[in-house]
Amino acid sequence: MAGAETAKAVPYVPEPRPAATDYLLGALHFPGWRQGLHGGWQPLQAFPERTPLLGYYDEGDPEVTDWEIKWALEHGITFFVYCWYRKEECVGKPVNESALYLQHAIHEGHFHARYGDRFRFALLWENDNAGGVDSLKDLENNLMPYWIEHYFSRPNYLKVDNRPVLFVYRVRPLLDHFGSAERVRELFDRMRELCRDAGFDGIVLPAGSRFQPSDLPTWTVACGLDYAFAYGWHMQVNGSPPEQIIRSQLFSMTRWQNWGQIPLLPTASMGWDPRPWQRPDPFQDAYYPPTMIRWQLNPSDYRTLLVRIRKLMADLPEDSLGRRMLLLDNWNEWGEGHYLAPHRQYGFGYIQAVREVFTKADNEPDHRLPQELGLGPYDKLWQAHRAAVAGG
Numbered sequence: 574m575a576g577a578e579t580a581k582a583v584p585y586v587p588e589p590r591p592a593a594t595d596y597l598l599g600a601l602h603f604p605g606w607r608q609g610l611h612g613g614w615q616p617l618q619a620f621p622e623r624t625p626l627l628g629y630y631d632e633g634d635p636e637v638t639d640w641e642i643k644w645a646l647e648h649g650i651t652f653f654v655y656c657w658y659r660k661e662e663c664v665g666k667p668v669n670e671s672a673l674y675l676q677h678a679i680h681e682g683h684f685h686a687r688y689g690d691r692f693r694f695a696l697l698w699e700n701d702n703a704g705g706v707d708s709l710k711d712l713e714n715n716l717m718p719y720w721i722e723h724y725f726s727r728p729n730y731l732k733v734d735n736r737p738v739l740f741v742y743r744v745r746p747l748l749d750h751f752g753s754a755e756r757v758r759e760l761f762d763r764m765r766e767l768c769r770d771a772g773f774d775g776i777v778l779p780a781g782s783r784f785q786p787s788d789l790p791t792w793t794v795a796c797g798l799d800y801a802f803a804y805g806w807h808m809q810v811n812g813s814p815p816e817q818i819i820r821s822q823l824f825s826m827t828r829w830q831n832w833g834q835i836p837l838l839p840t841a842s843m844g845w846d847p848r849p850w851q852r853p854d855p856f857q858d859a860y861y862p863p864t865m866i867r868w869q870l871n872p873s874d875y876r877t878l879l880v881r882i883r884k885l886m887a888d889l890p891e892d893s894l895g896r897r898m899l900l901l902d903n904w905n906e907w908g909e910g911h912y913l914a915p916h917r918q919y920g921f922g923y924i925q926a927v928r929e930v931f932t933k934a935d936n937e938p939d940h941r942l943p944q945e946l947g948l949g950p951y952d953k954l955w956q957a958h959r960a961a962v963a964g965g
Contacts, residue, residue: 582947586639587939589688591646592932596897599731600645600904600913601697601804602653604678606632608954611675615958616849616908622918623849623907626942629955632905633677637951638686640943641904644915645692647939648924649932652693652731653904654740655679659699659716665707668719695731696724697740697781697804705746712760717767725773733894735774739764740802742781744792754795761797777894779838790834800894801829802838805845805902805911811866815874823881830889837895841882842902843923844869846910867910872922879930901927915940 605611606629614629630637645653655678663672670680683689698705706712724730725737732738741747747757761778768776779800780793793801808821822842830837846867870878882899889895903911913923921940928934943949950956 585687586636586643586943586948587941587946589643589646589691590936590939591691592649592928592934592936592938594649594651594932596649596899596931597652597731598650598899598901598927598931599652599654599693599695600650600901601906602655602678602904603906603909604632604655604675606630606905606907607677608958610677612850612908613958614955620849620907622916623910623912624917625905625907626915626917626920628950628952630951631954633681634951635682635685635687635689636948638678638682639688641914642686642688642692643939644921644924645904646688647936648921648928650901650924650927652695653683654695654697654731654900655683656699656742657696659705664705665711666715668715690729693729693731694724695738695740696720697742699742701743701746705750706760707750709760709763712763713767717764721767721771725768725771732773733777736777737768737773738777738779740779740781741798742804744780744789744796744798747796748792754792758795758797780835790829790832793835798835800838801835802900803840803842803902805906805909806840806842807845807866808868811868813868815870815877818868818870819874819878819881822878823885826882826885830885830895836893837889838898838900839882839886839895840900840902841875841878842911843875843913844911847908848910849908869910872919872926875923876926876930879926883930899931 606614608614608629608631617623627637627640632638657676658674659668660672660674666672670676679694683694700706706716720739730737744757747760748754751757751760764778765775777800778798779802780789780798781802781804782789789801803825806822806825808818808825826837826839846869848867886896886899901913903913905914906912915921915924921938928938943951
């Protein structure tokens with residue numbers, strides 16, 4: 574490993590050695606990893622190959638975030654897209670930290686990390702799982718003022734041409750709530766106005782789909798969204814060879830682009846396997862039936878996928894954001910089974926593939942682990958949970 578000279582204690586996470594890249598490479602980020610919240614780490618016990626090299630960490634720890642930022646930058650990844658949840662019961666009410674769910678990774682981790690200002694971030698508005706917006710008034714008085722003050726106004730929030738980028742998880746819940754594409758368009762147009770009033774040149778609104786509905790472009794165009802993207806690809810490829818998995822992803826993206834109704838932001842997925850969430854524990858979720866398709870690319874095959882996506886991006890229109898922005902699925906969906914962050918099975922393999930394909934490889938990544946440098950451990954909450962369970 575680079576930097577594997579005689580290990581000695583250091584005072585803190587070593588400074589990142591970023592790899593130069595001409596691309597905007599963003600890893601989608603699920604902020605669900607603090608023991609005691611969401612499903613906790615216990616569902617992962619039966620899947621030791623997924624164990625992060627940071628251990629069962631608390632991602633509200635700024636030092637954990639600094640490790641993630643270091644490893645991301647050294648492999649060309651320049652921003653995270655954090656899932657942003659508003660508690661269902663708080664929709665329609667003023668937004669404050671008590672109204673949010675799973676925001677420790679941003680507010681406690683990223684915002685207090687030593688290297689946080691060197692790394693950009695964006696929000697994925699989870700308007701499906703945990704509440705969205707109930708009215709234009711709610712948007713104007715609650716959501717947008719909070720987003721602008723606490724996120725968009727930060728120098729390291731992801732912006733394109735002075736427009737903050739807000740990823741929208743799903744269009745369908747907004748259509749269901751507001752009743753028509755025209756009313757949803759009014760909502761998004763008001764977002765643009767409020768951003769201009771705050772000194773930006775508008776806002777970039779990509780719309781997501783996980784299941785590739787054939788009418789996604791119609792919805793997004795009618796509602797006034799700017800791009801289409803996938804949080805991950807749910808493909809009928811169970812048991813298929815890697816080449817078919819790769820072709821399936823490329824086919825899906827090419828089909829979106831060929832519709833010609835909305836520009837594409839490409840997404841590269843390494844897998845999908847939500848078995849930990851299916852296990853009989855308190856976080857049983859009927860959303861993942863036992864028959865759900867499961868698949869995984871190894872780092873070598875993932876590299877092949879990235880090479881082909883790079884070619885697809887080069888063929889997009891000259892003025893398309895998709896020529897330079899790629900979403901990477903996913904940094905840390907350990908439970909759903911799509912993850913790039915260093916872990917026990919493949920180490921740094923996935924993010925090494927990103928570095929090889931999308932950067933100038935002009936740096937020397939430092940793959941030393943915290944324990945080699947006398948840092949950590951970061952699993953105190955997990956160990957306290959284990960002790961409490963053992964003690965009855």
